[in-house]
Amino acid sequence: MAKALNMKGEEMIDFFENGLQAMRMNYYPPCPEAEKVLGVRPHSDSTGLTILLQLNDVEGLQIKKDGSWIPITPLPDAFIVNIGDMLEIAYEEYQYFSIGRCPAWQWRMNTVAAGIGMMMITNGEYRSIEHRATVNSDKERLSIATFYNPKYNGEVGPAPSLITEKTPALFKRLTVDEFLTGLFTRENHDKCYLDTMRIQQNGEDKN
Ligand SMILES: O=C(O)CCC(=O)C(=O)O
Numbered sequence: 001m002a003k004a005l006n007m008k009g010e011e012m013i014d015f016f017e018n019g020l021q022a023m024r025m026n027y028y029p030p031c032p033e034a035e036k037v038l039g040v041r042p043h044s045d046s047t048g049l050t051i052l053l054q055l056n057d058v059e060g061l062q063i064k065k066d067g068s069w070i071p072i073t074p075l076p077d078a079f080i081v082n083i084g085d086m087l088e089i090a091y092e093e094y095q096y097f098s099i100g101r102c103p104a105w106q107w108r109m110n111t112v113a114a115g116i117g118m119m120m121i122t123n124g125e126y127r128s129i130e131h132r133a134t135v136n137s138d139k140e141r142l143s144i145a146t147f148y149n150p151k152y153n154g155e156v157g158p159a160p161s162l163i164t165e166k167t168p169a170l171f172k173r174l175t176v177d178e179f180l181t182g183l184f185t186r187e188n189h190d191k192c193y194l195d196t197m198r199i200q201q202n203g204e205d206k207n
């Protein structure tokens with residue numbers, strides 16, 4: 001990835017060496033009123049990189065492309081690689097993570113997900129993807145997501161080798177600690193957290 005971006009390899013290693021890794025196992029039971037609920041509401045992963053396995057051969061994952069939701073058909077033995085944008089921790093926070101609740105569901109399990117932005121590191125060159133998961137009326141669905149992130153005592157921000165006069169830094173550089181503190185103390189949850197990391201470019205509307 002560093003090679004494709006013409007980024008210094010050591011910088012990528014520096015971001016991710018001894019980084020945080022986390023895994024979330026998603027179980028979506030069948031829901032007779034499947035069209036009324038979502039398994040996972042629209043979001044972009046807050047990770048550096050997410051590697052996702054659609055465990056059984058059941059559709060559910062959708063990505064947003066040109067304003068429409070596109071289903072991602074599971075392929076046997078194939079991983080899906082997502083570029084993440086910011087850090088998120090979803091820990092049994094049902095309301096935060098899902099929309100609606102199927103009357104037939106008795107329980108739901110979320111494990112911890114944590115991650116920090118490949119979008120920031122690549123200075124916007126690689127963009128995070130908005131996605132969601134739907135549920136089915138008669139089939140259960142399983143997926144496993146693994147999240148790869150910079151180390152906790154490190155920094156996050158555009159890789160120095162990607163910043164030039166023509167491609168100025170689009171995001172601030174800050175410690176992971178600062179990033180996390182900002183994430184968890186923010187009051188406006190409607191605004192994308194990544195947007196608060198953006199550096200205003202010359203000539204941009206300040207509103
Ligand atoms: O179940 C899926 O396919 C998507 C899950 C997901 O987006 C996540 O765990 O972050």
Ligand SMILES: [Fe+2]
Nearest residue numbers: 043044045131
């Ligand atoms: Fe996700």
